[in-house]
Amino acid sequence: MDLRLSVPLLAVILLARCESRETPGNATTIVPSVIKADNVTSGPESICAVCSCTDSYVDCSNRSLETHFEKEQWSNVTAKVISFEHNCLVHVTPFPRIAVGKLILRKNRIVKIDYRAFKELVNLTELDLSHNQLTSEQLQPHVFEGRFSPEAYEPLTLKILDLSGNVLHWLHQSIFEHLADLKVLKLAENPFGVFDYRTSIAISSVSYLEELDISYCQLRELPSVQFHNAKNLKKLNLTGNKLTVPPRALEEAKTLEYLSLDGNSIRTINLANAFPKLPKLKELSMREMPNLTEIGFGGLSALTSLESLQLQNCKKLQRIDEYAMASKTAEGTIWPPLKKLNVASNALRYLPMLLIGRWDKLDELRLTNNQWSCDCRNQYLIGNVLPEYGEALMGEETEKLNCSAPPEHEGKKLTSLADRHLRCLDLWNARPERDAAILVGVLIGLLVAIPIGMAFFVFWRRGFFFCGSQGPATFSRAFYKRASNDDDI
DSSP, X not given: OOHHHHHHHHHHHHHHHHHHHOOHHHHHTTHHHXXXXXXXXXXXXXXXXXXXXXXXXXXXXXXXXXXXXXXXXXXXXXXXXXXXXXXXXXXXXXXXSEEEEEEEOOSSOOOEEOTTTTTTEETOOEEEOOSSXXXXXXXXXXXXXXXXXXXXXXXXXXXXXXXXXXXXXXXOTTTTTTOTTOOEEEOTTOOOSSOOHHHHHHHHTOXXXXXXXXXXXXXXXXXXXXXXXXXXXXXXXXXXXXOSSOOGGGGGOTTOOEEEOTTOOOOEESXXXXXXXXXXXXXXXXXXXXXXXXXXXXXXXXXXXXXXXXXXXXXXXXXXXXTSXXXXXXXXXXXXXXXXXXXXXXXXXXXXXXXXXXXXXXXXXXXXXXXXXXXXXGHHIIIIIHHHHHHHHHGGGGGGOBOOBSGGGTTOBGGGGTTSOOOOOOTTOXXXXXXXXXXXXHHHHHHHHHHHHHHHHHHHHTTTTSSSOOOHHHHHXXXXXXXXXXXXX
8 A cells, every 4th residue: 555545544543543532521621621711701700709699798708808809890789788807808999889888898907998998889888897907097088088079079978987996096187077977986996095186076076976986995084075066976885994983074975875884993983973964864884893892872863864774793892872873853852764773793782772762663673693681771672672573573583682691591582581570780790699699608607706706705714725714813913013122112
C-alpha cells in the first residue's frame, strides 16, 4: 500500500478508538468549564448568589466579606433589612441606590466611612454601626450627609442610629446636623469618661430625640445643661457608669418616662441628694448597685408619677424609709401611683407600712432573698399584706419568704406567723430569750450566796477561823494598847 495513503488511514483508526473509550461521565466534565466561561463573560455574581435573599431580608452575615459588593451586583435588590453583621469590613464606601429600611454593619472592623456613604439609600430609617473600631477623628458630619439638588436638600431619613461599642472619646459638635429626624441614639460602651462641650452640644442638638443610651461610658457626672433641649426625651439609660449621686442635670428632662441607673456607685438617696423633680417619670430601675445602703426620707418624693420601682440585687441595701416616696402638699401627704415594686435580693429587714400609700393598687410585688425580721415592726407585712395580697402579687414566691430574726422564728415562713402577735425587739438590741437565762442565773446565785455569807459571818464570830475563843471581850481587847513604863502616871 502506498505510504501516503496509509498515514491518514492510521490517524482515522486511532481517533475512532479514542472516541469509543470515552464514558458519559467523562463527557459531562466539559460542562463546568463552559459555565465558568459564561460567568466570566457575564460579569460579577449577583449579591444573592453569595448571600441569602428573601423578599424582605438580605442576609450577608458571617461570610468573611471584606467589601459590600459592587454597584452592578446590587441591581434590582429591595429589602426591609440588609445585614453584614460579623464580617471583615474595614472601609465603608458609598452604597448604590437601594431601597432598604434597616442596614446592619455591626461587629466588623470598620475604621473608616466615606463621606456621603449612605446618601443613595432610599427609606433608610435604622443604621447599626455598633461594635466596630470607629474613632472620634474618623466619624465626621459628612458621613451622614443626604442628597443635594438645586431645588432642595434631602437629609437622611434615619430615625435610629447605633454607635455603641466603638472607640469614641468625644463627638464632633455637628455630627448629627444631617439627621433631622433622629429619635433613638445609642452611644453605649464608648470610653467617653466625661462629656466635653463638643459632645454635649452634639447630643443636645438632636431636637426630636426620644431615647438616649449612654450606658457603660465611664461617666462620673453629666454636664448641668446636658438636657436643656431635651423636650421629647422619654427614655434614658445610664446603666453601668460611675455616678455617685442622682445627676442634677436630670431636672431639665421634664418629659422623661424611663430611667435606668443600674450598676452605678450611689451610696444613699435622701433629702441631701434626692432625685430632682421628674413629673412624668413612670419607671425607675436601680438594680445591682454595689454601694447603695439606704433610701432615706424624701429621696424619691419628687417622682410623683412613679409606677414601677426596681431595687433588685443591691447587696448592701438595708433600709428604705417609710416616707421615701411620700411628698407633702397643701392637701396632705400623697404617694405616687405605684403598680410594681421589686425589692428582691437585698439586705432589707423591714418593709415599712406607709412606704406605699395603697397596697391594694399594686399589680406586682417581689420580696424574696432578704433578711426579714419577724418582729412587731413587720407586723403589718406579715399579718396584713401577705395574707390579703400575697398570692395575687407574688404567687408561689410568697412561700419563699423566711425569717432571719429573732432566734425563736429564724427559718420560719413569714406566712406561718400571720396570726401571731409578734414581739418588739429591744431598742438597744437586747435579746430577752438570752438575757432571761442570765437574770435567772444571777438570782439563783444571790439566793445561794446570801445564806452562805451569813453562815461564814456567824462562824467567824464564834472563832472557828482563829485560835481560841473570839468572844466580845476578846474582840474589845483587840483595840487595847498597853501604856509604856516611861509614861507618867
